[in-house]
Amino acid sequence: GNSVTQMEGPVTLSEEAFLTINCTYTATGYPSLFWYVQYPGEGLQLLLKATKADDKGSNKGFEATYRKETTSFHLEKGSVQVSDSAVYFCALFNYGGSQGNLIFGKGTKLSVKP
């Protein structure tokens, strides 16, 4: 079946530190991969996506590369800001046998201190 595993948080960093949030997946075929972000008290916002192997998604200084050989889609940012404090969700969508829904990881809470 399809599944997503994220590193457990919370992750606490100082402003301008480097961020990595690990995400690995299990899926048949060729899923599309996503990172969503949830700010306190809000819904989910699409942060970035990649639809095939070796694609790099990027947005707002965040990047993630779709690595089929390691079944990974790790989120990185070179210099975090206090405003990046949020919960980050890795997700996949698999057309093959798709039931229409995204499969989410459990989320990683990031706190950035000034």
Add this chain to the structure above:
Amino acid sequence: EAGVTQSPTHLIKTRGQQATLRCSPISGHTSVYWYQQALGLGLQFLLWYDEGEERNRGNFPPRFSGRQFPNYSSELNVNALELEDSALYLCASSLVLQETQYFGPGTRLLVL
């Protein structure tokens, strides 16, 4: 372009009552999805509607139901509310069977 909208923002009910949550998709999107985000349980898929039909449902009891209207907006109904139904209910929309789903701000349901 307007995003996905949901109403109400907050809803307080007592156990045994019924709750109705509403969602309007992005213009042009025909698929609507409902997810539950309960404390400690992550994001769980509830229902998927497309072109007015229920296409799939997650592992939830039948008291969770819904419908999609001709204008593609959707309603989620939860009957016989239980305390553990307290959660943030998120609606998302997409073009039909497109992988990118866009989420609304959610409805926070509290069951007392």
